[in-house]
Amino acid sequence: MKHDRRIVIVPCSGIGKAYGTVSREAAYAVTLDLRPADSQLVALSLLVLGDEAARAAVAGSPAVTIDGCKLACATKMVKESGGTVAQEVAVLDVYRRYKQFKPQGIAELNEGGQQLAHAMAKEIAATVDALRESERGAADA
C-alpha cells in the first residue's frame, strides 16, 4: 500500500566537517530512535555510486535531505537519482535558530553539536509525521 512507504532520509556525507557530522547524527536519531518505523536512512555515497537499491528507495518515497553546506550534495543527488525532495534541511539554517548549540568536533561532536543534532532530529521527525499523514490521506481519498 502506498502509505506504507517509509520516508527516506539522506544526510550529507561530508567528511572532516562538524556540520556534516551533525547532519548524520540527526539522520541516525530519526531513523534509529525517533521514527524507525516511518523512516529509512539512505547513504548519499550509494546514490553517488548508482547503487540500484538506494536509487529505488529514493525513487519510491519522498525524501528529506540534510545538507552540511551550500553545495547541497544530498539534495542534488536525490534529484539526480529520480527522487522527490519533500523537505530540504540545511544544518546552517537550523543552527541560526539554535545559536546556543555551537557544533564543534568531527569524529566526536561536542555537547553543542549533539544538542543541535537532537534539535534538528526532532524537527525532521515532525516533518516525517506530516509526510506520512499526507500519504495516508492521499491513500484513503
Added chain:
Amino acid sequence: MPDFLETTVDKFTFKVAKDRYYTGEGVWAKSEGKRVRMGLSDFLQQRSGDVAFAEVKPVGTLVGVGDEIAVIETIKVNVSLASPVHGVVAETNPAMATSPEGINQDPYGAGWLGDLEATDWEADRLRLLDAESYFRLMKSQAEEEAKKL
C-alpha cells in the same frame, strides 16, 4: 554596480571592487558622503566560509583604526574584524541579524556590515590599500592558501 578586478586561483575566483579601499586583512571601506561604509572583501568571505552569525558593534560605539568593529562566525572559524577608520558607528546593516548570508552572496553590496561617521577619512584613507594594491596582496595570499591544499 562597481567594476571589479578579478583573478582565479585554483578553482576559486575572487573579485576586488575598484571603487573602495581595503585593509590588508580584507575589510573594505567606501566613502559615502560623511559616512564610510565597511564590509568584507570577496576573498575574505570565501576564505572564512558560510556565515552563521554577524555581530557589528552597536550604533554610537567609538572605534579607532584596528579596534574590533564586528565579529562573524562561520562554519569554519570566528573572525574578528578590525575597523579600517577612526569614527563612530552610525548605522548597522539590519539584514545581518536575520540573513548574514548576504556577506557570502553579495560582499560588496547587500552584505555590508556598517556605516561609520569617520573622524578623518582623508587621513585614514592614506593608510589603506587602493583596489590595485589590495588585489596584488589578495592574489598572493590566495596563491599561498592554494599551496596548502
